[in-house]
Amino acid sequence: MQEKTLVKIQNLYVEYHTNKGILGGEKTIHAVNGVSLDIYKGEILAIAGESGCGKSTLARAIIKLEPAKSGQILFNGKDTLSLSKNDLKDFRKHAQMVFQNPYASLNPKMKIIDILKEPLEINTDYSQDKIIETVKEKIKLVGLDENCLQLFPHEFSGGQRQRIAIARALVLNPEFILADEPVSALDVSIQAQVINLLKELKEKYNLTFVLITHDMSVIEYLADRIAIMYLGEIVETGKTSDIFSSPLHPYTKALLSSVPQINSSGKKIILKGDLPSPANLPQGCKFHTRCPYVMEKCKNCIPQEKGISHKVKCFLYE
Template structure:
């Protein structure tokens, strides 16, 4: 039986959308009752359209934001109500790789200071030891000691992302939350960074939460995939099962949009009709009922719960 590293239990988070005087407060419902586990040593990918809540879910795990309801468990600890002081030793076990490889690096700091900064916060290493650690990590991600004396603007996008990955590895984390880490890179560079992630996972026994909107990218790195729509987790299963037998209509539409390299092959494209609901005013019942091609009467009344349709394959749909 696989050991659980992260577990979310019915997590909800909303953000205040309107602050106008004498006006009723309105909230954006970013996460709506999301529950899932991440097992040690695996890569769980979370996919979905922009605004579906996948990045907010990642930030809820490492408590960059506080949730409104539910529980977040990490390494058998309930960290839901941990203060900033209590989170300090936990943060060394979970690190982030951000989407923008330039915006996530301080332009005023040299690379040696950027990479070694987590060591300054979480360890008692000397300046010389921190420098040596930074040098070793840069070499692991494909850079060299000479790069330590440069600034972030002197690197390409792919090199900056390698620096961000090196910084995440400094404190030997158990979990890395990668939030769209290759979406800002060229396709050829994407492949290099994905391969680097896989090599580092084998070498350091890492666990990944890989957040992306690109199903063709997560196919190469994930073990399991969760699909989110308007703050709801609508389907989660092993990668092979999801691509072979998607059950939720939204997942089927996403997979049909993946381009095929062979122009001679024909692929049936599922075109979703209808409008995406306003996250401030979600529809009653299933959140996908405004765009679903198989909608039924109960879809307008009852929110479908995530249930096991097959071994290890969970889906939230009244059709299943």
């Protein structure tokens, strides 16, 4: 059966412009560089890579929290980069985000009931009774008691705050949720609870998730497919089982080698050098400065994507 594409990203570029400092001038940060990616309805797609690879910027661009320089993002066939104010309001009902830090994403001066009511009051014409009913329903859905609605964020643990953040994302009944490192700020003992909640919500309501993370063990447990990102580009995509059993790109192999339960040989691949600056991108294949298999053409030519369900950008497979 052919998957239905919910989000289609085509040749997306996102750039920042920053001052160079006391010498003046401006430098351009190339955060997302020509990304094309399909997100299928009802799946959990993980976008993985080192810190600074552009995955969070890509996430924010998808959800309309970051402007794109060029490209196209189609959500249910409609280009989100050219939405009118009314269309953007409608888009917000269908697409929501869960942020990394539950300590920063909830307003400390607002009671939980007001935090959860706010999206409904802004984006719907529900009566107050309907709003309260919806809020109570969603707080129970994430495993919290409705008595907590009169409390403030500081009265909760990190795991409970992230559940509240998830409830806030759910109040508008979205079909698409983007979770940016949803457990990285939590204690290890709490992470599994939140991960299991996301999995349960996906299965129960056929939600579509994009999971932004650097944690490959979380990906192995949660994700249906993976997109590996390096310096603003997607270098490999495929089913989780395929990529974990047969990684193709040298960068993917290095990421997986750092996870003991995945790397049975115990031999960790150490990449040479540091991640290059997105303000000064290497020519050719962006990974060639750190790749253990680098060839001369990698330094000057850009590899094209190869494959169908398991895709890779690497000259080793041409």
